[in-house]
Amino acid sequence: METRPGNTRTSKRTLLLAVCFAGTAFLTGCGGVTDTVSTAVEDSASAIATARLALGQESAGKLTTAAAATALEDSLRELQTSRDSVVRLSPSTPEDRQVRQEALAVLEGCTAGLNTARDSVAGNDGAPSAEDGKQALDEAAGRLSELKTKVGAQ
Amino acid sequence: MKRILGVALGILTAIGGFVDIGDLVTNAVVGSRFGMSLVWVVAVGVVGICLFANMSGRVAAASGRATFEVIRERLGPRAGLANLSASFLINLMTVTAEIGGVALALQLASSVHYLLWIPVAALAVWLVVWRVKFSIMENVTGLLGLTLIVFAVALFLLKPDWGNLAGQALAPAVPDEETASSYWYYAIALFGAAMTPYEVFFFSSGAVEEGWSIKDLIQSRINVLVGFPLGGVLSVAIAGCAAVVLLPAGIAVTSLSQVILPVAEGAGKLGLAFVLIGLVAATFGAALETTLSSGYTLAQFFGWSWGKFRRPAQAARFHLSMIITLLIGIAVLSTGVDPVLITEYSVVFSAIALPLTYLPILIVANDPQYMGKHVNGRPVNVLAMIYLVIILAASLAAIPLMIVTGAGS
Amino acid sequence: MKLVPVPPIAGRTLDAQLHLLDRQALDNDGVPVTTVDDLELSGPEPGTEIPEGTPAPVITALLTGPVLGTRIFGGRPPSSRLIRIPWKDVADVGVVIKLGVSGDSLDADWVERWIRDKIIARIPGGRHDPR
Amino acid sequence: MILGDLLGRAVHDSDGVKLGRVADARFVVDGAPQQLMAEARLLGLVVSPHSVSSFLGYERTGVTQPWPLPRMLRWRHRGSFLVMWEDIAVMGESVRLREGFTAYSPELVGGPE
Numbered sequence: 192m193e194t195r196p197g198n199t200r201t202s203k204r205t206l207l208l209a210v211c212f213a214g215t216a217f218l219t220g221c222g223g224v225t226d227t228v229s230t231a232v233e234d235s236a237s238a239i240a241t242a243r244l245a246l247g248q249e250s251a252g253k254l255t256t257a258a259a260a261t262a263l264e265d266s267l268r269e270l271q272t273s274r275d276s277v278v279r280l281s282p283s284t285p286e287d288r289q290v291r292q293e294a295l296a297v298l299e300g301c302t303a304g305l306n307t308a309r310d311s312v313a314g315n316d317g318a319p320s321a322e323d324g325k326q327a328l329d330e331a332a333g334r335l336s337e338l339k340t341k342v343g344a345q
Numbered sequence: 346m347k348r349i350l351g352v353a354l355g356i357l358t359a360i361g362g363f364v365d366i367g368d369l370v371t372n373a374v375v376g377s378r379f380g381m382s383l384v385w386v387v388a389v390g391v392v393g394i395c396l397f398a399n400m401s402g403r404v405a406a407a408s409g410r411a412t413f414e415v416i417r418e419r420l421g422p423r424a425g426l427a428n429l430s431a432s433f434l435i436n437l438m439t440v441t442a443e444i445g446g447v448a449l450a451l452q453l454a455s456s457v458h459y460l461l462w463i464p465v466a467a468l469a470v471w472l473v474v475w476r477v478k479f480s481i482m483e484n485v486t487g488l489l490g491l492t493l494i495v496f497a498v499a500l501f502l503l504k505p506d507w508g509n510l511a512g513q514a515l516a517p518a519v520p521d522e523e524t525a526s527s528y529w530y531y532a533i534a535l536f537g538a539a540m541t542p543y544e545v546f547f548f549s550s551g552a553v554e555e556g557w558s559i560k561d562l563i564q565s566r567i568n569v570l571v572g573f574p575l576g577g578v579l580s581v582a583i584a585g586c587a588a589v590v591l592l593p594a595g596i597a598v599t600s601l602s603q604v605i606l607p608v609a610e611g612a613g614k615l616g617l618a619f620v621l622i623g624l625v626a627a628t629f630g631a632a633l634e635t636t637l638s639s640g641y642t643l644a645q646f647f648g649w650s651w652g653k654f655r656r657p658a659q660a661a662r663f664h665l666s667m668i669i670t671l672l673i674g675i676a677v678l679s680t681g682v683d684p685v686l687i688t689e690y691s692v693v694f695s696a697i698a699l700p701l702t703y704l705p706i707l708i709v710a711n712d713p714q715y716m717g718k719h720v721n722g723r724p725v726n727v728l729a730m731i732y733l734v735i736i737l738a739a740s741l742a743a744i745p746l747m748i749v750t751g752a753g754s
Numbered sequence: 755m756k757l758v759p760v761p762p763i764a765g766r767t768l769d770a771q772l773h774l775l776d777r778q779a780l781d782n783d784g785v786p787v788t789t790v791d792d793l794e795l796s797g798p799e800p801g802t803e804i805p806e807g808t809p810a811p812v813i814t815a816l817l818t819g820p821v822l823g824t825r826i827f828g829g830r831p832p833s834s835r836l837i838r839i840p841w842k843d844v845a846d847v848g849v850v851i852k853l854g855v856s857g858d859s860l861d862a863d864w865v866e867r868w869i870r871d872k873i874i875a876r877i878p879g880g881r882h883d884p885r
Numbered sequence: 886m887i888l889g890d891l892l893g894r895a896v897h898d899s900d901g902v903k904l905g906r907v908a909d910a911r912f913v914v915d916g917a918p919q920q921l922m923a924e925a926r927l928l929g930l931v932v933s934p935h936s937v938s939s940f941l942g943y944e945r946t947g948v949t950q951p952w953p954l955p956r957m958l959r960w961r962h963r964g965s966f967l968v969m970w971e972d973i974a975v976m977g978e979s980v981r982l983r984e985g986f987t988a989y990s991p992e993l994v995g996g997p998e
Contacts, residue, residue: 237597244594244606254609255617257456258602265600408849410778417789418776421940425776475877478884648778648789649866650857658881659785661870708941711950714773715849726950733951757966757990765915767993768925770888772909772942793910795927797886801977810970811886812916812924842919854921 224280224287228294229342231273235301236335238266238273243328246308250321256312263309270305274298290342297338304331355564358483359572361490364579365631366446367439367538367692369624370685372580373604374753375531376587377597379520381513384581386532390539391577393732395569397540397703398548400710400721400729402565405552408715412549413645415715416705428701429646435698436543436642438691440635441674444470445684446628449601454621463678467671470632474640474667479554479653486630493623497582499611505589513588530746530753533739534689537696539577540736543638545702550641554654559719586611600685640667689753697743699736707733768847778850779816779839781857787839788860790851792817794838813841816851891976896932899974899984905934907980908965909942930973930980931991933965945993967991 245262248254254262277295282288304327311324319327375383405411410418413432417425447470448462473482519528557565586607587598596603601624608620637653644651644663651663678684707729710721721729747753768774770793779787797811798804815838837860845854853860858867874880888910896904909931916924933939943955944962972986 234597234599236595237599240594240596241603241606244590244596244610245602248606248609253613253617254606255614258453258605258609258617258621260456261453262600262602262606265602269599410849414778418778419940421771421938422776476879476882476884644786648786650786653884655785656881656883657877657879658870658875661866661874664874665869707951708954711948713948721950726952730951730953756988758987760967760989760992760994763913763915763928763994765913765923767928768912768914769931769942769945769993770892770910770912771938771940772945772993774912791889793888795886795888797927798976800886800890801975803975804973806971806983810927812926813912817887817889841924842921845921847914847922 224282224290225342227276227280228290229339231277231294231298232335232339232342234273235270235298236332236339238269239301239305239328239332239335241269242266242305242308243325243332246312246321246324246328249312250325256314259312260309263305263312267302267305267309270298270302274302294338294342297334300334301331304328352564352567354484354488355568356572356575357491358487359568360575360579361487361493361627362483362630362634363544363573363576364490364493364583364627365541365634366442366628366684366688367541367631367695368576368580369446369583369604369627370598370601370688371531371534371538371692372583373587373591373598374689375535376584377591377603378523379528379531380588380592381510381581381584382517382520383528383532383535384514384584385517386535387539387577387580387584389735390536391574393536393540393735394544395573396725396728396732397545397706398569398573399566400725401545401549401706402552402557402569403562403719404706404709404715405549406557406559406562406565407717407719408709409553410709410715411553411641411645412546412702412706413642414648415709416702417646417648419705419708419712425646428705429642431698431701432542432546433639433642435691435694436546436635436639437670437673438687438694439541439543440632440639440670441677442684442688442691443628443632443635444671444674445678445687446601447625447632448678449684450621450624450628453602453605453624459684460679460681463675466629466632467675470629470636471668471671473633474636474653475657475664479551482633483551483630486626486633489626490623490630492619493579493583493627495608495612495616495619495623496579496586499608499616499620500582500585500589502611502616503586503589503607505585510585510588524750526746527750527753529742530693530750533696533743533746534692534753536739537692537694537699537743539580540699541692541695542699542702543635543695545706546638546641547634549706550637550645550652554652556654600683636667636670639670640664693743693747693752696736696739698740700733700740703733703736766847773847774816774851777847779818779853780850781853781860782845782855785857787853787857788818788837790816790818792836815840816844886976891930891980893937894976895979896930896968897979897981898986899982901981904982905932905964906937907931908933908936908939908962911967927970929967929969929989931965931967933962935964936961939965942993945991965991 242263245254245259249259277291280291282291307319307327308324310318311321401412404415416428420428444463444466447466448459451462452459519525590607590610591598598604605620608616640663641651643666649662650660652660657664709715713720774790774793777790779790781787793813794815794817795811796814817836817838819836839860843853843855844851846852892907894907896907898904907930911928911931912925913928914923914925916926939962941958943958944965948955966988968982968986968988972983974983975981
């Protein structure tokens with residue numbers, strides 16, 4: 192591999208940097224409101240599904256409490272990141288604002304459901320039972336799918 | 346009898362050593378989103394790593410020169426330094442991902458937050474690199490990594506619809522809710538996970554560490570040609586478990602805890618115990634290999650004395666560079682950045698940087714001054730040229746695809 | 755320009771770029787010492803006319819030192835900064851350059867010795883022989 | 886004299902016509918014997934008209950594998966030739982050759998083995 196004279200190398204390097212810079216700019220800039228909301232809903236649905244699976248396995252004695260607690264914690268973190276992406280939205284049209292409001296309400300509900308599930312797994316006295324945890328997650332999943340059809344139809 | 350034991354040990358270590366955090370996460374993500382439709386990439390990657398590892402093992406055995414000495418000598422300083430900085434940065438990213446992986450695995454076993462495990466994991470890695478003999482280190486982590494076979498066991502216990510799985514694998518098609526660009530992005534990520542450059546740095550430096558000669562090559566060839574494909578089968582099993590359990594439930598893998606849920610589903614707490622041991626061993630073994638690789642890359646390029654077979658005092662800069670690498674890894678992880686995210690980026694950047702180390706090894710493997718009569722045969726060269734084209738294509742397509750798909754989101 | 759085949763030459767031929775520069779130098783017990791970054795010739799004064807029949811210059815020393823920066827951006831470090839390994843210490847030139855002296859006596863190795871004494875030897879187990 | 890100063894310098898013939906650049910320097914180990922190895926005497930310079938420096942030296946060896954690469958790089962260094970020490974008049978900012986110098990083939994004959 193010969194070293195080509197300096198100038199073509201530096202021009203090639205600046206081109207590469209420009210591409211990367213454009214790429215990161217594109218990555219962070221968010222698409223339309225509905226795109227962000229639908230991705231957020233999708234990620235939250237995945238997080239809630241993980242929580243339901245982990246909770247089911249834990250109560251069925253297939254999963255240790257430590258692993259279940261970690262899975263639920265990761266799901267909560269995933270939910271919070273999607274919620275933050277919706278919060279950061281600044282919609283211009285009234286419909287977008289309405290969609291964002293609704294999404295935030297549903298995601299709020301999911302976070303509450305997830306917390307109930309985490310408490311049930313922690314299982315210290317006075318904590319909700321596994322059944323309540325499961326019930327809360329089912330509700331959250333239901334509301335998420337409703338929101339998904341609504342946002343999807345937009 | 347001893348010989349058979351040696352051969353078996355070599356194969357088992359190759360299987361255990363093949364899977365690392367990159368394979369675990371990428372295969373699980375791909376399984377949970379694309380089912381089995383990307384399994385062909387694992388096959389392409391495994392054949393590639395077998396070819397690449399054999400070539401670099403032969404270069405090391407025939408000429409006693411490990412990868413980065415060869416790169417410096419044949420590419421000259423300017424191209425060599427560009428090569429070194431790219432490979433070292435990606436290796437640093439992989440070290441960070443591996444140590445993060447060890448911490449996440451320990452969190453799963455103990456539910457102590459992973460951030461607390463990171464310094465413990467890094468210190469343990471350093472202690473092993475500092476004192477434990479090279480072959481013992483390789484064999485223990487490799488054998489313990491074998492417990493990841495529980496993924497295959499769990500897949501059987503889940504009694505999946507084998508016809509459907511085989512159908513997806515043999516007739517790959519992009520699932521409807523995924524775009525073609527994210528399909529190809531994850532193809533490159535999977536290829537990068539299978540053909541990680543650090544495996545080759547470690548493999549060729551290991552040949553020099555253990556003082557291989559040409560007659561030892563037969564043993565290494567068996568290890569590679571049997572061990573790596575079986576390691577590939579393990580990766581496919583990980584993807585299979587995700588495809589059978591996570592895909593239908595609409596779970597897209599973003600954390601290590603999701604990766605083990607299918608094993609718990611299929612094999613219960615016993616299976617879970619095995620997979621946790623396997624996770625810790627595989628990621629810990631990979632953390633050792635990547636830390637050593639960062640030391641090897643720097644020491645071999647700058648001509649320092651290196652190698653675990655020497656007293657640490659006789660390879661001072663080699664050991665110091667590894668200590669610094671581990672400290673950087675701890676610093677990056679303590680900022681709270683998600684290790685799984687680092688892993689996803691590290692496998693793609695591995696695919697981008699692959700030509701930088703593949704081409705020099707291919708050149709030297711044909712150079713009679715280094716290889717004497719052990720130069721590449723014609724069939725190996727034909728296959729190697731085909732793979733050069735594949736590797737260049739993957740490397741060039743990676744960044745545009747990363748931009749288009751927003752890193753696969 | 756028709757090329758005349760090279761007349762037969764007694765002794766081995768070494769091309770600097772292909773066989774000497776950037777090559778690894780090992781001391782007499784095989785410990786890597788440094789890489790060869792440049793060569794010092796007994797050659798003519800640069801820029802002066804070379805009278806006919808003057809004997810060809812010989813390599814007087816292998817040069818090593820912090821040259822990577824200069825080799826990238828051009829120029830050359832002041833020769834005072836370059837460390838000399840006299841040619842008489844070179845035992846063999848093959849895939850690696852074998853030196854006939856031990857590494858400790860070469861001052862091309864001071865960075866290694868400084869880190870060894872100041873840091874690595876101080877950590878417990880630093881001098882433990884793994885074999 | 887430092888070899889690093891010589892590599893890459895322009896090479897002119899006695900009338901000042903530029904022939905190319907110094908790509909490499911060839912030594913032959915046949916000088917006065919030292920304790921370990923005989924002195925390496927400068928045999929000549931490899932001059933390349935089209936490219937700056939060559940680390941792979943395909944234009945001086947018969948290596949043909951890996952297939953397309955040696956042929957491509959040999960094309961890039963086409964026209965390289967070896968000029969003997971006796972034909973060199975000045976070595977400094979640039980290299981000037983003597984009148985009627987002989988251009989030898991850069992083929993590596995006695996390899997380092």
